Amino acid sequence: MKLKLSDFLKCMSASISVLMVTSLLAVTPAQAAGGGGPEIKRQVWSFNGFFGKYNKAQLQRGFGVYKEVCAACHGLKLLSYRNLVQVGGPEFSKEQALAIAKEATIIDGVDEDGEPKEREGKLSDRFASPFKNDTQARASNNGALPPDFSVIAKARTYHRHVPWYTEPYYWAYDMATGYEEKGVDYLYALLTGYKTPPRGMKLGDGMNYNEVFPGHQIAMAAPLSEDAVEYADGTPTSLNQHAKDVSAFLAWASEPHLNARKDLGKRVLIYLTILALLLFLAKRSLWARVKH
Amino acid sequence: MSDHSSTYEPTNGFTRWLDERLPIMRLMHGQFIDFPTPRNLNYLWTFGAILTFCLAIQLITGIVLAMHFIPHGDFAFASVEHIMRDVNWGDLIRYTHFVGASMFFLAAYIHMFRGLYFGSYKSPREIIWILGVLIILCMIITAFMGYSLVWGQMSFWAVTVITNLFTAIPIVGESITQWIWGGYSVGDPTLNRLFSLHYLFPFIIVALVALHIWALHVVGSNNPTGVEPKTENDSVSFYPYYVIKDSFATMVFALLFAWFVFYAPNYLGHSDNFIEANPLQTPPHIVPEWYFLPFYAILRAIPDKLLGVVTMMAAICVLFIIPWLDTSKIRSTRYRPLLKPFFWLFVITCLVLGYCGAKSPDYRFVEMADTQKYTSKAAAVSAKEEILSKNKHADLEIIESINSKEITYDLKNTKFKLTNQVLSLLLTFYYFAFFFAIMPIVGLIETPHKLPGSIAESVLGKSSADKAQ
Numbered sequence: 001m002k003l004k005l006s007d008f009l010k011c012m013s014a015s016i017s018v019l020m021v022t023s024l025l026a027v028t029p030a031q032a033a034g035g036g037g038p039e040i041k042r043q044v045w046s047f048n049g050f051f052g053k054y055n056k057a058q059l060q061r062g063f064g065v066y067k068e069v070c071a072a073c074h075g076l077k078l079l080s081y082r083n084l085v086q087v088g089g090p091e092f093s094k095e096q097a098l099a100i101a102k103e104a105t106i107i108d109g110v111d112e113d114g115e116p117k118e119r120e121g122k123l124s125d126r127f128a129s130p131f132k133n134d135t136q137a138r139a140s141n142n143g144a145l146p147p148d149f150s151v152i153a154k155a156r157t158y159h160r161h162v163p164w165y166t167e168p169y170y171w172a173y174d175m176a177t178g179y180e181e182k183g184v185d186y187l188y189a190l191l192t193g194y195k196t197p198p199r200g201m202k203l204g205d206g207m208n209y210n211e212v213f214p215g216h217q218i219a220m221a222a223p224l225s226e227d228a229v230e231y232a233d234g235t236p237t238s239l240n241q242h243a244k245d246v247s248a249f250l251a252w253a254s255e256p257h258l259n260a261r262k263d264l265g266k267r268v269l270i271y272l273t274i275l276a277l278l279l280f281l282a283k284r285s286l287w288a289r290v291k292h
Numbered sequence: 293m294s295d296h297s298s299t300y301e302p303t304n305g306f307t308r309w310l311d312e313r314l315p316i317m318r319l320m321h322g323q324f325i326d327f328p329t330p331r332n333l334n335y336l337w338t339f340g341a342i343l344t345f346c347l348a349i350q351l352i353t354g355i356v357l358a359m360h361f362i363p364h365g366d367f368a369f370a371s372v373e374h375i376m377r378d379v380n381w382g383d384l385i386r387y388t389h390f391v392g393a394s395m396f397f398l399a400a401y402i403h404m405f406r407g408l409y410f411g412s413y414k415s416p417r418e419i420i421w422i423l424g425v426l427i428i429l430c431m432i433i434t435a436f437m438g439y440s441l442v443w444g445q446m447s448f449w450a451v452t453v454i455t456n457l458f459t460a461i462p463i464v465g466e467s468i469t470q471w472i473w474g475g476y477s478v479g480d481p482t483l484n485r486l487f488s489l490h491y492l493f494p495f496i497i498v499a500l501v502a503l504h505i506w507a508l509h510v511v512g513s514n515n516p517t518g519v520e521p522k523t524e525n526d527s528v529s530f531y532p533y534y535v536i537k538d539s540f541a542t543m544v545f546a547l548l549f550a551w552f553v554f555y556a557p558n559y560l561g562h563s564d565n566f567i568e569a570n571p572l573q574t575p576p577h578i579v580p581e582w583y584f585l586p587f588y589a590i591l592r593a594i595p596d597k598l599l600g601v602v603t604m605m606a607a608i609c610v611l612f613i614i615p616w617l618d619t620s621k622i623r624s625t626r627y628r629p630l631l632k633p634f635f636w637l638f639v640i641t642c643l644v645l646g647y648c649g650a651k652s653p654d655y656r657f658v659e660m661a662d663t664q665k666y667t668s669k670a671a672a673v674s675a676k677e678e679i680l681s682k683n684k685h686a687d688l689e690i691i692e693s694i695n696s697k698e699i700t701y702d703l704k705n706t707k708f709k710l711t712n713q714v715l716s717l718l719l720t721f722y723y724f725a726f727f728f729a730i731m732p733i734v735g736l737i738e739t740p741h742k743l744p745g746s747i748a749e750s751v752l753g754k755s756s757a758d759k760a761q
Contacts, residue, residue, distance in 0.1 A: 256377055
């Protein structure tokens, strides 16, 4: 009697689990409500993955785009001008960086009358922000606040439109390939995502259509266009190239020590692998004495 | 510690002198060198050492981070970025601490499931188990407080959501919540006390871990067979056998740890936490870190706020009493054919609950619907009314979908749906049923497999185990 009951329970639990799995897998999953728009694609970046590191020339071009186009509204308040010289970044020469710093006006201390004193920038200064405060920034941008760009490449992301049961596969894939560039891919898609609005779409006052921006209405007008910025190194000045370069620059701005980190990472992984191997061999020879 | 006698012999004048005054070397020798340990422990038993490693990493990196962190609403976010940018190797210290929290929980959950599967909570190990549950409780509190210190959007709103749970307490809820905040909303005083307590709790964990190990060394380790060691032949000394095995396993774990620190440090985090806290703007989805997701799903599964909080707390606190909920005398699930499928179903339940916690409550896991596309909203609305006139209870929804060419209005007529809310509720039900129904009932009706006579017998086979005697 006991056995029969337990067999019954076993069958029950087995069939419940089979049912659960099949019912979850067999039926098509729900589409995310609303939205639409194209899938954001994973781009090839020089700094992705195990061997990734920033491309100095690309960061310099990207800084050019930032300075000529973005810097009018977007700050980089967590960065200092000296960072532009640092190894693993755009690696401008000290003179170039100083020239960039000197263009900025920095408020530093007060004069004898107690009035704020202005001076030109030094390498040790933080990047001067384009607006004095958020209120001023909103006032000059039709009520919209242009976000600071210091960590923007890490503060944005996108979601794949995939059935939920395939998501664990993407997680594993992203983890195994060290996919940290979701934000950069989003920025690139955003900068290249300005299109003519679909038929029948009513845009808000001063708003622009962007196919990847959440809600598709963005206050910022298309910032980039072909030949918007001149490149000294002869790289073609297409819109896509501008978008790519400035996205790469912003990736560096939010993760300035990536080169050093990945470089050390290789050594650490090799060291740990060898140590683990030695420990394994030691463990095996020790345990050979004991049957287990 | 235990009455296990140490074979420690002081080798020189100093150690002899010390041994007569403070026999600390004798104690260490007895507990971590000679200590008899079952010979058949598998790699799941290395997670104790791995967790000690994780705790040490969190303490060391945390103490260094505290040297640079500023617990003030205006400076916290920038000071974390200062660590990442300007402190020498600060990015590695912080990433190690941040990834370390995830690794700590990963190891702790494996450790807990191991204890659950092999019945490590059963007599005489109830106290070890209860101390373990206290440790995970403190870990949860510590991790939550640590996450808040970053003072990004997700930090701030996580604190807001979780501290608001206290308002669910009848009558005094409001006052308690304000007392916790140190004001009328989450602000500077809150951040300051979170920092203070985040520094305190790890030391409480250290104390609890010491007790956990002490209790373990009184009764000795459980093992995959669940049969207690009977003769010397069943055990080996902790050193060198388990020292080397634990070291090897810890290094393999460290490899995984290092992969995340160096190549995917932000993968386990949330991008919204790189936006500085803004009390005036709620993020579209507030989700906790991955290790809290199953509990978050349980919280949201219950529509009532107070009941939800109570259920979530119960989901952790039920672990305190499982030594008395399990009616079976057999420890290891290996020998419990009836419990085994329920156990694995329980593991799947916890994983799927985690998945549910990550999705919005109205997310539909399964949906069967007819969808009709319309190019104008008016057409969709009139079609909707037509269906409604035929069937009052039809589940209809108009979804505006924008693609590059046009806007379409999809009229969705849902016939069947399994929403996150419902699935979470079902899984929550199984979570508690496993402890309150399956554990006590299965223990009473199950016919277990035959246990091996001894650990040595399970390893060597019966005849050679007898010979080895």
